[in-house]
Amino acid sequence: MNSPTQLKILSAVWRNPGLSRSELGELAGLHVNTMTRTVDALIRKGYLREGASGQSGVRGRPKIPLEVDPARTCVGGIAIAAGGVEAVAMNLLGQPQGEAEKAAASNSAGIAKAVSRLLGGLLPKNPLALGVSVTGFVDPVSRRILWSSAAPAAELDLAPLLARAGETPVALNSEIHALGMRWLMKHVEAEHDDTLVVTLEDGAVGASMLIAGRPNRGCVLGGNELGHMSLNIETARCYCGGVGCVERVFCTDFLHRLGGRGSLGEAFAEPALSAPARQIIDLVALGVANATVFARPHRVVVAGMPAHNARFRDALERAWRRRLPAVFRERVTLSWYETKATLSAETSGWLAIASVLSGSDGRAWT
Amino acid sequence: MNSPTQLKILSAVWRNPGLSRSELGELAGLHVNTMTRTVDALIRKGYLREGASGQSGVRGRPKIPLEVDPARTCVGGIAIAAGGVEAVAMNLLGQPQGEAEKAAASNSAGIAKAVSRLLGGLLPKNPLALGVSVTGFVDPVSRRILWSSAAPAAELDLAPLLARAGETPVALNSEIHALGMRWLMKHVEAEHDDTLVVTLEDGAVGASMLIAGRPNRGCVLGGNELGHMSLNIETARCYCGGVGCVERVFCTDFLHRLGGRGSLGEAFAEPALSAPARQIIDLVALGVANATVFARPHRVVVAGMPAHNARFRDALERAWRRRLPAVFRERVTLSWYETKATLSAETSGWLAIASVLSGSDGRAWT
Known part of the structure; x- marks a missing residue:
């Protein structure tokens, strides 16, 4: 092929x-x-x-x-994340063929072993492409993991691992760009636009800026670091070294600093939002609005923990819209991506599907 | 041709x-x-x-x-900005052929008349392209000016004006993307990278995000609105409707709020930077760092008023670098663009030069 x-x-x-x-x-x-x-x-x-x-x-x-033909298993997805590696074979419609295989790994050696084992067993005959997603940062040239919560202690060279894929093209990217591409391939009408996909989880905020259907590349392979934009506010110090990072605001620890109780998820689930919960929503909306104003995408898509929560959604959208200059307020849409399977081998597989179906113009993916 | x-x-x-x-x-x-x-x-x-x-x-x-051949005048540049319109004919090396023509205009009708007159007299025989830059926002499809300090009162339809260029391809973009392309065409070794060009003027902060040599497009034709990202701080209300905008911080008014005296330019020229001047530099560095963290460009290039001031440059670069996570601190470079001709007809002409010399792969410019 x-x-x-x-x-x-x-x-x-x-x-x-x-x-x-x-x-x-x-x-x-x-x-x-x-x-x-x-x-x-x-x-x-x-x-x-x-x-x-x-x-x-x-x-x-x-x-x-x-x-x-849904019976044809022809792509694979591998996710390298904190705690382990996960792999799955899929058809071109994005349906997993069988259960995802998982292997625990907490350091570089463990990851290397797990990827190697999964690659050996996973790949269908003559696969069209393999999607590999990594949490953290990868050098786009040498394909070394520079920093990742998956292997915090040491750099890890992915090149020899990926070489095991042989002739199969490998689409390597961050896990959040994989989620972005998964959304986009389900909404192909948007693939000539610019789309900002945001994920909000307790203590983990990420973004994928898709420019005319391509993940924004940058100087390192990684997501758009919305989570580490600073909101100029006192928070716990972030592992990145900064203070006021969006993902240090969108977390249970900051809720407690503001006098809130329970977890962030519980606070958003209350029948009436507490003042601390509202304050966190306002601040996160400011972060998303800042990214919107800078990148001026056609649409913003928000995924993650609170996407299922109508009260949170309303509050965030109102606060975000209030922050935008009129020209963007009238033009940029905001929608919600209610997906259960967020960062996973299945999501990584969409990197492969996208590269097969949209990569034929020769533009590099990674 | x-x-x-x-x-x-x-x-x-x-x-x-x-x-x-x-x-x-x-x-x-x-x-x-x-x-x-x-x-x-x-x-x-x-x-x-x-x-x-x-x-x-x-x-x-x-x-x-x-x-x-520098004798061949083959491109033109038109800048539509607050106060008037400016036009110049240029050779392919970017050298203006004669003085720029200027026409004052303070509203839509005046701009229409001025562009029309300048287009009539300016264009060389069989020009290769015309670059037109606009301050503010233009609808990329209808080519209407949506909002601009050049014509704040009303929308202005550029399409009939640009139709006067006849068969000549028109590269239309924001004035700050024109400056970005001017920088890039003088540094063509960077055209496969991502570059963030920032301009800092008293009360006016803009950005051009160049992605693999192309201005980031977005849902409206305009610059990347670094100036309207909010720093979550009390400032005068911005004309965009927001508070805390980067360009409301980088201005003389905010200097006075902090207890400083004189103009922003004067404050940066003092032999020792005052506390308010340092505070403004720190805040602007935060804004530039937030854009850097989000977009992860290979380099940041800063132009504008303080680019000539060594003390300011040092302070901004140190504050910016301190704000970056290690992976970016080690990789993203910062340099200064000491150009006198910033936003002008000559700069607009570089949109035309870039479209002639780099646009041949068929990718749309605007």
Whole structure:
């Protein structure tokens, strides 16, 4: 599967399931012969299948709809995070094939061993791509983990591990960019826009700035560090060395500093939001608004712990909107990403799916 | 001048002045016949010229170096800003050909008239491109000015004005992205990186985030609004509606709030920085650090009023670096852009030069 035409057609079917060969040919601007030959090759390889022929198509012949074959396991996802490594094989629709395999690892040697073992057992035959996500920072050239809560003590060289993938293209990125791409591939209508995806968890705030459908790259491989923008306020000192970091504000410890009780999740679940809970929402909204004002995305998407909580959502959205200059207030939309599977092997697999289906213009992913 | 090959060669000579036809052919991967034909066409049209033949080249024949012909006026720049419109014709090296023409205008009708008049008189014969910069926000689709200090009272439709440029491609962007592109085209070695260009003027702070050599686009045409990120501090209310905006901190009014005297420029020029001046530097450094942490650029470039002031520079850089997590502190560089010509017609002209020399991959500019 190296032909650009095959990838183009596969991508067209993925984006427009149910179209016939001739409809696809028109859409992709391909000659009917090329089209038929390519589709047949993709069916033979198991990537596509013909659906039930329903309505009649051109010139009275039955229209045979094409779709991605969900039985074809052709990508893999690996997540390297604090505590361990997780891997899963998936089809091109993002459905995991079987349970994710997990391996505990708390240091560089453990991670190396776990990735190696999972890579050995996981990969389907001739996979199209492998998505690997890492918590923390990776040098984009040497592919060394520079700093990660997954291996806080030492640098870890991913290059020899990833070399085990052989010829399979590896899409390596931060776990939060993987989540961003997962959202985007489920909302492909947004892929020419700029989108800011934010995750809010107790003590962990991250962001993925997607620019025209590509994760913002930067000088190190990592997420957009919304969590370490400072809100110019006294908090506990952050592990990054700073004070006032957004993720030191969005945490139970800061709730207690403000006189609140229980955990952050509990505070947001109260029937009426307490003053400390409201203050935290206001401050986090300020952080998200600052990122919005700087990057001017078309939309902001918020995921994580409080995305399921209507009261929190309303309060955050109102506070965020109040902070925006009018020109952005009228234009930038805010929506919620209520996903249970956030940072995981399955999410990493979407890095692979995105690189197969959107990477064919040759622009580098990482 | 529509041939991609001609633009490719023009760009290669611009980037590598002094190379011979055969050296260029090797660099561009073109057959010697194509090369010779294209170069001769470009010389005939006046874009290139042969330099003095010096050292001998391949096979003993004299090496004839090629260079961009500075006598060829082929781009134009127009700046639409508060108070008026300014226009200038330039060669491809960015040198203005004659004085910039200026026309005062304080409202939409005045701007329309001024742009129209300047466009009529300014454009050289068969120009390659026109760069137009606007202060404020422009709708990227309709090309209406949404809000600008140049025409605060009403929306202004640029489309009919720009239509006067006829077939000439127009690169339209914010004035601060124009400054960013001007810096980048003078530092082309950085064009595959991400660069954050910041301008600091009394009461006006802007930013241009250049992503792999392209101005960050966003949902509206405008600069990256570093000036309206909030530092969570009491300031005068900003015209954007917010409080604590970076540009409300970096101004004489805030200096006075802190008990300082004179203007901001004077405060930074004192032999020893006063406490209020230091406090303002610390706060602006926090704003720049927040943008750095979010966008993770390879470098930050600071222009504007204090770029000439060694004491200010040292203090800002130290405060900025202190705010960064270690992984960025070690990797992101900070440099100063000591340019007198900041936001001007000449700077706008660089939008045109950049679109001619770097836009040939078909990626949209605006």
